[in-house]
Amino acid sequence: MPAKSQGHDTRYVKMQKNNCFVCGMNNPGGMRLKFILNEERQTFVCRFRLSKRYTGPPGHCHGGIIASILDDAMGKVNKLHHVVALTREMTVEYLKPVPLHKPLRVEGREIKVRGRTHVNAAEILNDKDEVLARSHGLFIAIDPEKMFAKYVER
Numbered sequence: 001m002p003a004k005s006q007g008h009d010t011r012y013v014k015m016q017k018n019n020c021f022v023c024g025m026n027n028p029g030g031m032r033l034k035f036i037l038n039e040e041r042q043t044f045v046c047r048f049r050l051s052k053r054y055t056g057p058p059g060h061c062h063g064g065i066i067a068s069i070l071d072d073a074m075g076k077v078n079k080l081h082h083v084v085a086l087t088r089e090m091t092v093e094y095l096k097p098v099p100l101h102k103p104l105r106v107e108g109r110e111i112k113v114r115g116r117t118h119v120n121a122a123e124i125l126n127d128k129d130e131v132l133a134r135s136h137g138l139f140i141a142i143d144p145e146k147m148f149a150k151y152v153e154r
Helices: 062-079
Strands: 035-036 044-046 085-094 103-113 117-126 131-141
Touching: 044 062, 062 085, 062 103, 062 117, 062 131
Parallel strands: none
Antiparallel strands: 035 044, 044 103, 085 131, 103 117, 117 131
16 A cells, blocks of 8 residues: 555656665766665665765765755655655764775665654664764655656556
């Protein structure tokens, strides 16, 4: 049964192309990160390395890129409920510098859902499982048919 909320259907809507900067395969200038559902843990996980293109401090990632990756990881979690939910607010804790050219992992997970409100969290970890950055976000489920009408495949 599709997820219903506030009288409208919030199931995921297939867009013509995914041009998302972080995960869009159709964005030639994007990061093209691939998230995979860990069904046992109900988390979305992506393993990646950052190139010098994402430099902030020398040898390390720019804070805005870190926030973008965390936002996308949290946003993926809403798929567990078959909804499109947009970020209302998020906080980021930058715990340690995120290095370039090293193996990294980001994981997004659900904290709670109440009506249209989804609260999620995410972490970026290094290959020693040290948390380098973490976030907490509030997402609001929307009616994608209304919001994205001109972008939806027909």
